[in-house]
Amino acid sequence: MATTTEPGKTGAIHNIGYRRYDGPRLGRRDIFLALYGQTLKGTFGIGRGLGAKIFPWLLFGSTVLPAFILVAVQTQIPPGPEGPQLLVEFGAYTVMVQAVPSLFLASQAPQAVSRDLRFHTLPLYFSRPLSYVDYVRARVAGIATGLGILVAAPLLVMYIGALLLEFPIGDMTLKLLAALVSLVFLVAMFTMIGTLIASVTPRRGLGVAAIIAVLSGSYMAATFLQALLGSFVSEPASAWGGLLSPITIYDGIQAFLFGWSPVDAAPSTPAVAPGAAAGLTLLAAAVAITALCYRLLLLRYRKVSRS
Numbered sequence: 001m002a003t004t005t006e007p008g009k010t011g012a013i014h015n016i017g018y019r020r021y022d023g024p025r026l027g028r029r030d031i032f033l034a035l036y037g038q039t040l041k042g043t044f045g046i047g048r049g050l051g052a053k054i055f056p057w058l059l060f061g062s063t064v065l066p067a068f069i070l071v072a073v074q075t076q077i078p079p080g081p082e083g084p085q086l087l088v089e090f091g092a093y094t095v096m097v098q099a100v101p102s103l104f105l106a107s108q109a110p111q112a113v114s115r116d117l118r119f120h121t122l123p124l125y126f127s128r129p130l131s132y133v134d135y136v137r138a139r140v141a142g143i144a145t146g147l148g149i150l151v152a153a154p155l156l157v158m159y160i161g162a163l164l165l166e167f168p169i170g171d172m173t174l175k176l177l178a179a180l181v182s183l184v185f186l187v188a189m190f191t192m193i194g195t196l197i198a199s200v201t202p203r204r205g206l207g208v209a210a211i212i213a214v215l216s217g218s219y220m221a222a223t224f225l226q227a228l229l230g231s232f233v234s235e236p237a238s239a240w241g242g243l244l245s246p247i248t249i250y251d252g253i254q255a256f257l258f259g260w261s262p263v264d265a266a267p268s269t270p271a272v273a274p275g276a277a278a279g280l281t282l283l284a285a286a287v288a289i290t291a292l293c294y295r296l297l298l299l300r301y302r303k304v305s306r307s
């Protein structure tokens with residue numbers, strides 16, 4: 001028999017005949033924060049076995065170690081007539097190591113949501129004051145935070161290294177902030193796409209394979225289309241090919257917003273920053289992808305909560 005809660009209380013204590021509970025009754029906010037924290041820690045294997053920690057921390061090292069190497073190499077390069085120049089710009093670094101965040105998302109998004117579907121634990125979540133909307137938001141926020149830490153950490157390493165090498169602090173700070181703002185679009189798109197795919201199947205392995213296929217396949221298709229448009233139409237037209245992949249959308253957005261050169265994924269065709277029409281379209285595409293995937297996630301879990 002479930003005990004009734006006092007007016008204004010959002011918690012629920014289920015009395016099944018054991019010792020009476022007189023402690024504080026935590027509500028939706030506390031459940032949300034606990035689920036968010038568990039999801040975030042789970043992305044790095046914290047609170048799980050040793051085997052679960054190896055792969056995420058290996059990926060973390062794979063994205064941070066090149067940043068340390070770049071800083072070390074930078075110390076051996078004398079400044080030119082125009083002053084010291086970064087070997088790799090902040091905005092270009094994430095695109096160059098884009099396989100690492102893709103693998104991180106592919107391994108951790110199914111870990112966060114597929115097991116609940118496979119072992120039918122969602123009814124236990126939804127029997128409490130937690131709603132399916134709270135569940136989706138907590139899981140998405142935890143995955144996004146973990147992915148954000150992964151992609152932002154090497155930029156901070158490069159930033160600190162640049163300051164130690166006496167690069168202009170104002171210029172470096174502005175570049176770092178611009179790169180972090182751009183990363184918001186990438187993290188949002190990646191998280192929503194990966195979580196949506198993982199929520200479709202209770203099989204973790206299938207979710208991993210599907211996420212890798214979508215992210216890597218779309219990136220290859222986008223770079224191929226960009227090369228075709230740049231070669232047979234015009235160099236500015238190549239920016240429209242970036243609409244096929246979240247990576248190229250992100251690269252085009254930061255080039256459009258901050259005037260940076262996009263990463264040249266197709267060496268045969270010079271990379272050209274998108275114009276106003278293409279840049280605004282890329283921005284709209286990033287927002288639309290994020291919003292659409294979020295809406296589909298809510299519909300998915302509304303169906304699960306009623307089944």
